[in-house]
Amino acid sequence: MKRIAIDMDEVMADFTTKHLTLYNRDFGEALTKEDLLGTRLWTLRPDLAKKLFEYVYDPTFFQDLDVMEGSQEVIKELSEHYEIFIATAAMEVPTSFAAKYKWLKEHFPFLSDMNFVFCGNKSIINADYLIDDNVKNFKDFSGQGILFTSEHNINETGYVRVNNWHEVRDYFLDKRNGEK
Amino acid sequence: MKRIAIDMDEVMADFTTKHLTLYNRDFGEALTKEDLLGTRLWTLRPDLAKKLFEYVYDPTFFQDLDVMEGSQEVIKELSEHYEIFIATAAMEVPTSFAAKYKWLKEHFPFLSDMNFVFCGNKSIINADYLIDDNVKNFKDFSGQGILFTSEHNINETGYVRVNNWHEVRDYFLDKRNGEK
Numbered sequence: 001m002k003r004i005a006i007d008m009d010e011v012m013a014d015f016t017t018k019h020l021t022l023y024n025r026d027f028g029e030a031l032t033k034e035d036l037l038g039t040r041l042w043t044l045r046p047d048l049a050k051k052l053f054e055y056v057y058d059p060t061f062f063q064d065l066d067v068m069e070g071s072q073e074v075i076k077e078l079s080e081h082y083e084i085f086i087a088t089a090a091m092e093v094p095t096s097f098a099a100k101y102k103w104l105k106e107h108f109p110f111l112s113d114m115n116f117v118f119c120g121n122k123s124i125i126n127a128d129y130l131i132d133d134n135v136k137n138f139k140d141f142s143g144q145g146i147l148f149t150s151e152h153n154i155n156e157t158g159y160v161r162v163n164n165w166h167e168v169r170d171y172f173l174d175k176r177n178g179e180k
Numbered sequence: 181m182k183r184i185a186i187d188m189d190e191v192m193a194d195f196t197t198k199h200l201t202l203y204n205r206d207f208g209e210a211l212t213k214e215d216l217l218g219t220r221l222w223t224l225r226p227d228l229a230k231k232l233f234e235y236v237y238d239p240t241f242f243q244d245l246d247v248m249e250g251s252q253e254v255i256k257e258l259s260e261h262y263e264i265f266i267a268t269a270a271m272e273v274p275t276s277f278a279a280k281y282k283w284l285k286e287h288f289p290f291l292s293d294m295n296f297v298f299c300g301n302k303s304i305i306n307a308d309y310l311i312d313d314n315v316k317n318f319k320d321f322s323g324q325g326i327l328f329t330s331e332h333n334i335n336e337t338g339y340v341r342v343n344n345w346h347e348v349r350d351y352f353l354d355k356r357n358g359e360k
Contacts, residue, residue: 005304085304091293097277113271114300121294124185124265126306126322142306 001083004172005117005127006075007137008088008100010150012108014066016041022055023048036151056093063099067107070165076110078172084111085127089137091120131168135159146171181263184352185297185307186255187317188268188280190330192288194246196221202235203228216331236273243279247287250345256290258352264291265307269317271300311348315339326351 009015019041020031027048035044042049055061078084086104090096097118104116117125122132123140130137131146135156138145147159148168162168189195199221200211207228215224222229235241258264266284270276277298284296297305302312303320310317311326315336318325327339328348342348 085301087304090298091281091296094278094281094293097281097298098274101271101274101277112300113274115304116271116300117304118270118277118298120292120296121265124267124295124297124306126304 001081002129003083003085003127004078004129004131005085005087005122005125005143007130007132007134007148008086008104009065010068010133011131011148012068012071012075012086013062013103014068016151018061018065019052019055023052026051033151038152038155040152057095059095060099062093062096063103065103068165070169072107074165074169075108077169079110082172083115085115085117085125086111087117087119087122087125087127087130089120089122089134090118129172131162181261182309183263183265183307184258184309184311185265185267185302185305185323187310187312187314187328188266188284189245190248190313191311191328192248192251192255192266193242193283194248196331198241198245199232199235203232206231213331218332218335220332237275239275239279241279242273242276243283245283248345250349252287254345254349255288257349259290262352263295265295265297265305266291267297267299267302267305267307267310267312269300269302269314270298309352311342 006012016033016036023041024030042052075084088100090100104111105113122130122137125141128143129146130141130143131148133148133150133153135147135153138159145159147153147156147161149161149163162171186192196213196216203221204210222232225232255264268280270280284291285293302310302317305321308323309326310321310323311328313328313330313333315327315333318339325339327333327336327341329341329343342351
């Protein structure tokens with residue numbers, strides 16, 4: 001059985017909506033995801049980078065992120081044909097461990113926590129595929145990287161790209177048919 | 181540069197001494213590590229297994245474990261010749277995340293937290309070597325497993341075995357010379 005590793009933020013969990021909401025509330029702005037096309041909030045507002053990171057370092061930040069549309073159904077279906085691991089760069093925000101764990105148990109109860117991986121450098125991941133929104137994570141990954149579209153990565157080229165979970169489903173069902 | 185993944189409990193951190201101390205204190209016994217040769221405390225005292233697990237689920241349990249003799253010096257030296265990752269089965273005790281992270285930062289400040297991996301099933305680890313006291317972790321590991329002697333594993337055979345950190349040093353310096 002082939003193995004798929006899946007990133008959390010911006011792939012399973014909608015990080016950006018909550019981050020933008022907190023920012024807009026505190027700074028009286030009305031930025032939307034469209035304003036983040038090809039960039040990131042801390043790049044757009046560099047003077048506020050410290051404050052923007054503070055939101056994320058709050059131990060509760062990650063506990064109530066929205067689930068990305070389609071991810072639950074598609075990951076459940078994929079888990080019948082592939083070994084699924086969740087690989088999240090939690091070491092960048094060590095205060096996030098408990099909230100990320102609870103979020104996964106709540107929204108993806110069909111996954112075993114033995115297949116959760118909280119890491120930093122994702123080159124440690126031994127999997128056939130990695131679905132991730134950060135191209136840096138593909139650099140030393142030994143398998144096939146699959147770029148999940150997020151506002152910040154829309155200008156990246158040269159990667160297999162999926163725009164949403166429906167496209168993930170199509171990609172892997174086609175793959176599976178090809179591998180039969 | 182070849183990569184070594186290293187387990188924490190019973191390899192870097194002396195889990196058993198603290199666990200035995202708490203048990204002896206609460207149950208008026210004087211068990212030593214010798215009593216655990218070829219077994220584990222919860223196997224020896226099955227009626228108390230629940231209580232024995234409770235010690236470990238205390239979020240502070242892992243924060244003040246003793247450092248295994250020689251591990252700091254040898255891992256520091258190895259890190260000059262190998263890429264070092266720490267791979268700990270933290271998902272078995274999700275309450276341990278924060279304490280394990282702090283412990284590593286305190287006792288191994290020369291390691292990058294980007295190379296810490298909190299996981300369950302260690303077959304996800306992509307490394308050339310895995311130093312671990314649990315033989316189950318070698319089952320699907322793609323590299324060379326190295327069994328670090330602990331009371332519970334003394335009867336295991338068929339593995340490359342190191343009895344302490346001095347032997348780890350010898351093994352990898354010999355390896356390195358052989359690989360030159």
